[in-house]
Amino acid sequence: VVKTHQGKGVCVSIATGYEGVYLDTYNLEMDTNPKVRIIRHNIPPFIPLDTLAEQSDLQTGIRTFLDTLSQHLNAYVGRRQQLKLMKEQHKSVEVME
Secondary structure (H helix, E strand, O other): OEEEOOEEEEEEEEEEEEOOEEEEEEEEEEEOOOOOEEEEEOOOOOOOHHHHHHHHOOOOOHHHHHHHHHHHHHHHHHHHHHHHHHHHHOOOOOOOO
């Protein structure tokens, strides 16, 4: 529990990894008063954060929201790591980004 501009809030960190190797950590700061809402984060902009929050209803389904967000972040980090490994292992293959 942390103090926010609006009162009390919660900070959550989500660690990501690929094949047992930790890669990145993403953070969310959520205000809990009068209702749960995200006030700061470092989630990549292409992750549909608002949509995920609406679908899981932050007021009652915060665990569902965090699980789904973790899946999205791990999918992104995993694909990024696969691309990196592809470039390293197959230098003759040209990868369009």
